[in-house]
Amino acid sequence: MKKFKNIMDKAGFLTTILLLIFQSCSSSNDSSDGGSDNPAPSNLTIQVEVVGKTAANPDGDGSGKVNLKINAANAVSYKVLIDNQLKEITNGELTYTFTGSGTKTYSIIVSAYNGSGQFISSTSSVNVYVARKILWADEFDVDGAPNTSKWGYNTGTGDGWGNNELEYYTTRPENVIISNGTLKIKAIKEEYMGSHYTSTRMLTKGKFSFKYGRAEVRAKLPVGGGTWPAFWMLGDNIDTAPWPACGEVDILESVGNNPNVNHSSLHSPGRSGNTPDTKTTTVPNSATEFHIYAAEWSAESIKFYVDDNLFYTYANSASTPFNANFFLILNLAMGGNFGGTVDPNFTNATFEVDYVRVYN
Template sequence: MKIFIDFTALVGIFLLLSCSSIDRSNGDGEVIKPSNLSVSATVAGATAQNPNGDGSGTVNFNISATNATSYKILLGNGETEGLTNGSFTYTYATAGTNTYVIYVSAYNSGQFVSSTISVTVFVGTALVWSDEFNVNGAPDSSKWGYDLGAGGWGNNESQYYTNRPENVIVQDGLLKIKTLKESFSGSNYTSARILTKDKFSFKYGRVEIRAKLALGAGTWSALWMLGSNINTASWPACGEVDIMEHVGNSQNRVHGSLHSPGRSGNTPDTSTVMVPNASTEFHVYSIDWSATSIKFYVDNQLFYTFANSASLPFNQNFFLIINCAMGGNFGGAIDPNFSASTFEVDYIRVYN
C-alpha cells in the first residue's frame, strides 16, 4: 500500500508540473520566448510645469509581455527587483533631478526578451530625522540608547562607557560627551557612546553633523554608522560607515572610512583631510549616500568618493553612533597628563 501511495503522489506531481507549463509551451512542449514587451513609467505628480514629478521620487512602472511568467527590472541606481506582476511602484531617494536608464527583461523559463527606457525624476530634499539637542538633560531617550562597558568591543580601548551625566549630557543647545581620567569599574578613563539602534535607522540620504572634536593625545572622537543587521550578520559583514573620525595623536586630520568584508580593521576604504581648528571650532561633517556612491564632506567640501555597489553591505538600513574613545588600536598612546576633554555636537540631521 505504501508503494502505491508514493507512486500515485509522483504521478500527481508530474501532472501538476505538466499542467503548469502548458501556458508557456507550444504544442510540442517547447518553451515559447516572450514577445511584445511593453514598458511604461509614470512619475508621480508630473505636470506640464513639473515634468519630473512632485519631488516624492515615486515612479509607477507597468510592464507586460506575451507569454511572460516573470520580470526583472534594473532601476538604474544599482538596485534590481524581480517581479511576477508587471505593475510595480518604486521611490527613488537621491535628491535632485536625475535620469535613470531602466533595463527590463521578461522571462518564460530560460527564454527572455529585454528592453530599456529612461526616466527623469525629481526628488526634493526633506528632513527625515534630526536632533538639535535643545532640551537640557539626558539625551532624548526616544532617539538615543547607550552602549555601556569597557574595552571598546575589540579595539583595546582604555575607557569605560557610562550613561552618567558626568559623561554625557545635553546642555546649552549642545550634546556634550565628556571624557574623564578617573578610576571606574576597573578602567582608568570614562566616556560615553550613544546610538540610535532600534530607535531610528535609514537607507540612503544625506547626514549632516555639526561638531567640535575632543582634544588631547589618545582621544578618539567618532561620528559613524553600523548596519542594522549587526545582530545577525556581525561585523564587518553588516558594514560600517565612519562619517568622521579624529584622533588627538594626529590633531586636525579627519578620516572618512568604510569597513566591509576584506576591507576592515586596519585596511578599510578610507581617505583623510586636514581640518584647521577641529577641536576649537565647529565644523559640519557630512555624507551623501546612494546605491552608487558614498561621498564624504567637511564644511560642504568633498574630500572622498567611494564607489558603492550591490555586492557591498552599504545598501541596507544603518543606525547612528556618537562616541569618544580613549587609546586603543586607533586612538594610540594616551598623554599621561590628560585629565578631561569634551566632544560637542550642535546638531545631527538626516535628509532623504
C-alpha cells in the same frame, strides 16, 4: 572606529539576474505566433508620466513619483523592472516612487506576456528629481539626558571594544548631557570601575537604522592628546554577522594627537583593522568651530564630505556589506590603538554635537 570587535553589482548585476527571472518564467522567449487562440504579444508601448513635471521642473516636483501606462496587443500580464525592483501587474498601470535624493536617470524594462508565457520586452528611461527629506534626526534641543526613544548606550571598559581603549563608558550626566542646544559627551580623567578615564558611547541600535541616504553630524571636536571622537555606523546584522562581516562606515574620526584632520574609512571582510579603504582631509579649527561631517550612501558609492566638500568616494558593489541597514554611533574614546598616548596633563575634554540628521 578602527578595528572594532566584540559588539554589535552594481545595478547591472541585479538587472541581469532579474532579466533571467523574466525569461525563466516564460515557456518561450520566442515572440512568434502561439496559435490562433493565443497569439504572441505585440506592439508594446510604455508611457511614463513624471508627477509634477513642468517646463520649470522638467524632472518632476521632487516627490519622485512616476505613473506608468503599459499596453501590448494580446498581453494578459506585465513584468516591470524599475529601480532594481521587479513589479508584476495585470492592468498595465503602475505608480512608483523613487526615494534616492537628487536628479537621476532610471532605466525601466518591461515585458508583456500572453497566457502561454510568450513575451516581448522593451526598455525606456526617465529622469526623476527627488527632493531631500529628513528620515530621522536629533536636534538635541531639550536639556537633560538624551532621548531614550532615539539612543541607547554601550557601557563598560574600553578594552571590551577591541581597540585597547582606556575609558569606561557610562550613562552618567557627568559624561553625557544636553544643554543649551547641544549634546556634550565628556571624557574625564578619573578612577572609575578600574579604569582611569570615563566617557560615553551612544547608539541607535534597535531604535533606528536605514539603508542608503545621507547621514551627517554637526560637531565641534575635543582637545587633548589621546582623545578620539567618532560618528560612525555599523550593520544592523552585527549580532548574527560579527564585525567585520556586518560592515562599518566611519564618517568622522579624529585624534587629539593629530588635530584638525578627519579620517573617513570603511571596514569589511579582508579590509578591516588598518583598512586600505580610507582617506583624510584637513578641517581647520575643528575644536573651536562647528563643522558638518557627512556620508552619502547608495548602491553605487559612499561619498564622504566635510562642510559639503567631497574628499573621498568609495565604490560600493553587491559584494560588500554596505547594502543593508546600518545604525548610528556617537562616542568619545580615550587612547587605544588609534587614539594613541594620552597627554599626562589631560583632565577632561568635550565632544560637542549640534545635531545628527539622516536624509533619504
